[in-house]
Amino acid sequence: MIELAPPACRWGFVFLTLSGYLGTFFSVIEIRHVKLLARLLFICVLGVALFAGAKPKPVPQVVPHFDLMLHCGVFAVLALLWGMAVSRRRWIWGLAGLLFLGAGLELWQGCMMPARTASLADMAANTLGVFVGTVVFLIFLARFLPNKN
Numbered sequence: 001m002i003e004l005a006p007p008a009c010r011w012g013f014v015f016l017t018l019s020g021y022l023g024t025f026f027s028v029i030e031i032r033h034v035k036l037l038a039r040l041l042f043i044c045v046l047g048v049a050l051f052a053g054a055k056p057k058p059v060p061q062v063v064p065h066f067d068l069m070l071h072c073g074v075f076a077v078l079a080l081l082w083g084m085a086v087s088r089r090r091w092i093w094g095l096a097g098l099l100f101l102g103a104g105l106e107l108w109q110g111c112m113m114p115a116r117t118a119s120l121a122d123m124a125a126n127t128l129g130v131f132v133g134t135v136v137f138l139i140f141l142a143r144f145l146p147n148k149n
Contacts, residue, residue, distance in 0.1 A: 038084035045081065049074050053105045056115050071125035072132065075102055079133025083141070095130055102126025 052059065052070075059067060075098060082094045103123050110118025 035085055038081045042078065042081040042085050045074065045077055049078070050105075053109060056113060058116055068121060068125040071102070071122050072129035075126045075129030076133035076136065077129075079130045080137045080140075081133075083134065083137035095134060098130050099127060102130070 059070060061067065063069075078098055079095060082098065083091055086094060103126070106118045106123050106126070109116040
């Protein structure tokens, strides 16, 4: 009779197996291709975020605090992609730029768009998103890209 491991062990095994496959995948493709793809995705996500921020009406609330989830998620993705797209020398400056972009978008919405308001909660969600994306990138860097290129 075959005994199954407890669920935590099975999921840990799945994670280790998956991370092994991802490590193999990233060792096969070249880092420059990852950076190029990250740059393209960064530009696309940034364009969508700027377009959504420039609309005269805000995004409808599907669930409570949906806008905060969107702010945090978009800026986390932007920070993650920025980390993957550039060298370490430019990395910190880009994260600072994302923080200023988040604050600037909110101020622009409050000053230039009558149907929208600037919100400190949205700015905080943008900042939290940048920090979450940075932490995820650092974990990704340490786990899957051992040469830290």
